[in-house]
Amino acid sequence: MRISIKFFASLREQLKMEDMDISVESVTTVHDLWQHVVKKEIPDNIMVAINQEYASMQSLVQDGDEIAFFPPVTGG
Amino acid sequence: MRISIKFFASLREQLKMEDMDISVESVTTVHDLWQHVVKKEIPDNIMVAINQEYASMQSLVQDGDEIAFFPPVTGG
Amino acid sequence: MLVKVTAQAIEPWNILAHYEQQHIQSEHTGAAAVFVGVMRKHNEGDEVKSMYLEHYPAMTEKFLQKLAQKTMQQWDINDVLIVHRVGQLFPDDPIVVVAIWSAHRAEAFTVCRELMEQLKTQAPFWKKEQLHNGEYRWIEKNTHGYIVNT
């Protein structure tokens, strides 16, 4: 399946990873996807959204999804 | 001693009393003053100020004081 | 600090824009919390034509001045503004503007609300409504300051 992945703010800089579109087969959850792509443990405070809606690390990933990882938000 | 008395809002209308300057001798507290002037029991929720500062019914009245009686406030 | 009791119409957003431009130092101000009270056209089920806001000229502004000073001393805030209308008002007329400026939002929110509660329960103002049917009535008490489960 095709997945689009985005990283924001300090997380993008720390990982030195650009947004990417990838093909994956064995991935089922957001957590799997992170492991597959980043190849490190996921920090506790990282937030995730699937198709611009908040999700959890256990949420299932589906073909065509946009998955965004980001650090705690600091707006306002 | 000379005392200036003011009534505000619904209290002024209910009592049908105008602001007044009076001479009194035997009066010592705000409560005495009310009894002397109004000649009825003082309603529970009436507020009082002496020289534009909040006071209580037991506060002492002195020569030259301005005593104001008023109902609960409703500004804002 | 600005404290004002006025019989003239007030324009809250204009007042705030001007005051901020002239008096608020950006160095340490990160938050402003504002409350504006407005005359409603309906109250307690009746249509209201106008309202007269009575006050105690010798005491009211002095009371608000002391309230503002006390608030500045008691809390970690940068500035306070209180402007309150008196006299004849019509529906939609702003009655009061209270603003607090502080470094962080917690103080601005807490102090703005606290100051309004003190103003509502202690500042010598009294509202008399003229209803659409011509009757007059004094407002006898304030609405709740905090949300009550009913």
Place this chain on the structure above:
Amino acid sequence: MLVKVTAQAIEPWNILAHYEQQHIQSEHTGAAAVFVGVMRKHNEGDEVKSMYLEHYPAMTEKFLQKLAQKTMQQWDINDVLIVHRVGQLFPDDPIVVVAIWSAHRAEAFTVCRELMEQLKTQAPFWKKEQLHNGEYRWIEKNTHGYIVNT
């Protein structure tokens, strides 16, 4: 209801004046509570030269829209306004304006503060500061929303 994410400078009091004139019905609105967040020149002991506010274009405004709608459904209020800045900011620039209009003050105060807490903890924005010495740093967490005794 107005929800907007913009890279252009915002003027909170102007926005409020215009929005109120065009959209707020006086019939049942007796209270407005407003919060404005402003960029400070000092943060954590350092002088800040500028700030970059990153967001997630596809998600941020959509998130705020849903937050505003949920707030309207959940509380007894009349209207909600949220305007949030993104991009390059300098000290003294307003970052956010949140306003709630309601019949009575309790709802306006409570909901304005609650909405700000949700925005601060959930809306996808990230602040990166450029310090006076040329260094850059990401803001890692928010200040407290409620006053903490220390």
